[in-house]
Every structure is written in structure tokens, then in C-alpha cells.
Amino acid sequence: MAKDRKTDMVILGLLFHEDLTGYDIKKRIDGAISFFWKGSFGSIYPSLNALAEAGLIVKTEKSDSSAGREKIYYAITDSGKTELLNWLKDSKAVNDLKYETLLKVFFGGAGGVQITLKTIENFERKIAEDLTVLKVYRDNLAGALSNPDHLYYYLTVSFGVETYEGYLRWCSEAKRLLADIK
Amino acid sequence: MAKDRKTDMVILGLLFHEDLTGYDIKKRIDGAISFFWKGSFGSIYPSLNALAEAGLIVKTEKSDSSAGREKIYYAITDSGKTELLNWLKDSKAVNDLKYETLLKVFFGGAGGVQITLKTIENFERKIAEDLTVLKVYRDNLAGALSNPDHLYYYLTVSFGVETYEGYLRWCSEAKRLLADIK
């Protein structure tokens, strides 16, 4: 298995709960986890092949005989579960924030106040939109917290809500400070 | 110039204020902007060469005659400034959050409460540390806000403070919720 390909862990994590196809996995990644992790078909299918070759997952023969386009379900193996657990236990975690918006704000002096205000407003709009969606997710999950599986999901979503609300507070303050020097 | 290499813009942005060597640029990137952007020598030097070839920067002959190791200062050109401005004006900005910690929390159900608590505590410790540093930066800058250049710097640092404080609030809440189901 690749040394540091986190996509592998995403796949193992998803397969821990249920057998899925590559296409299913893509849909899961594009769902509520998309705000902190991304993945394309171009990374999922190769990863799936590598994991199968390493014996961490297997193709199941659930492979839909009902004709239609071929459909390959994968299941996690015991060594796959061990691998997942080892990763979860490993204390190191790479948390990477790469915000082009902040870069533009940082270098805003080269463009002037108006341009930076626009940059912040664009950011604010996008975040406000995404926050609305995250809040819907969160509220739906809040009712089912007694289910531990939902709790882990809820925690990541509430992380998103908390940080996005912080972003919006920052936007207001930033706009105020910039307007003052105009 | 490369299609989507943001490192180019970081370099142009830094050179907008003063002439710098590749080594200097690395130091700047590792400073207060490191929490939202990163860059290694392996990306800086090639980028510098590409920018020079495209005429967006030039080697200055300030190149330290005082012997010692060769030292190459770069300066931004007018077309470099135009390029920087076009980028600042461009409304699209890729903001990418890639948090392995959240991935581990999301898949926490496969490992259990204790492991997830450890994951969160590790995150909390690291964030608390970094927050202390960011607050020092912010407080130093807060006194000099009348200088517009400092303001842009201040804004990015205060973004960090705001979000990191949100992270810590989330950590407390997450630990509480996880402890409850133990």
C-alpha cells in the first residue's frame, strides 16, 4: 500500500461500514465529508486496485448479475481493518489549510482596499452558502445522537459549522477594518 | 507562466514589497503565512526560474560582491506587477481544507471512543500551541494598524486566531460528547 495516500484510508473507512462500488465511494466523498476531504475518480479507482492487490479489500461477487453496466462491489478484509485501526491509532495527522483567499488578503496591499473587499465578499458569500447546507446536515443528525455512528458524523459536521461561523465573524470584522481606511 | 501554480503568486506578492533571494522567500513563507500556505525549496527555486524566464521578475545585480556563497536577489518587473494585480482581481479562489484529524474523527467508529479522544487531544494540543504564537503576532501588529501594509498582515493573523479559537471550542464540545457515551 502506498506510503501516504490518505485516499486509501478514506476507502477503508467507508468500506468498514458497508460494501461499496467505486462510484458509491465517490458519492460518499462528495457528501458531507467534502468540506474537509476531496477525491476524484482518477484517484479512487487506482487506489481501489492497489488496495485489492495488497489484500486489504476484495471484490465481492455480489456483482449484480441483473445485467446493466458492470458494477464492482468491494469489501474490507481483516487485514484491511487492521490497517485502518493502525492509522486511527497513529498520533500523527497532517492538517493542511490552503486558502487562496487568505493569500489574496495578505498581498492585498498590492491591489488596494476595493479589491480586497471584493475578495472577502466573495469568500463570505461562498461560506454563507455552505454553512446553510452544513447546518441542515447538523440539525438532521442532532436528533439521532444516541447512535454512536451518527455521533462521529455529527462531530465533523459541527466542526464545519463552528469554523464557518468563525469565518463569517472574521469577514464582518475584516470588512469593517478595511472600510475604515478607505 | 504555469497555469495554476500559486507559488508564483506568493513570490510575486513578496517581491512586490522588497527584493529577496530564494532563501529569503522560504523564510517568509515559513513565517506567519505558514498556517495557510506552504512552500519548499524544491518548489521555490524552479518557480523563480520560470518567473524570470517569463520576464515577471529579474535577477538584480545587487548580488553581494562581498564574497561568500553566491546570493541571487530577485526584483519584480512591471509585467510581474500586472500579473499579480490580475490575480488579485480574479474572483476565483481555491480554498482547500485537508484535515486528516477530521477524517480520523469521521471514521472514529471503527476504532472506538478512546482512540478518537486521543485524536482530538492531539489536535487540541497542537492548535493551542499554534494559537499562542498567532496571538503574539496579532498583538504585535494590533499596535501598528494605522499602517495599511500591517493591516493586511493583521487580517490574516486574526483569521487564524478566530478559527483556532473555534477549533478549541469544538474540541471541548467533542470531548464532552464522546465522554458521555463511554
Added chain:
DNA sequence: AAAGACATGTAAAACGTTACATGATTGC
């Protein structure tokens, strides 16, 4: 004398995105 910061650069390896290629099924 040794360690560590200063200083530039290259090469290999890994990784990921985008675009392309192919084709079936479902709903309008």
C-alpha cells in the same frame, strides 16, 4: 573543530486533477 544557519539547486517519486473513452439505464 563542530554545529547550525545561510544559500542554491536538481532529481525522483508520489499524488492528484482533468479530460477523455466507453457504454447502459432511467425518466421526461
Added chain:
DNA sequence: GCAATCATGTAACGTTTTACATGTCTTT
């Protein structure tokens, strides 16, 4: 019939990190 969605996969391209290679200067 057509569009959208389902479904798998490959190839080209670009970027970045890591490790390596080389050598100086300054401080202890």
C-alpha cells in the same frame, strides 16, 4: 429520442515534497 445519471477506467499533465548534492559563514 435525449439528457442525466450510473459506472469503470486510463492517460496526460502539473505540482509538490523529499532527499540529495554542494559549499560558506558564524558562533560556540
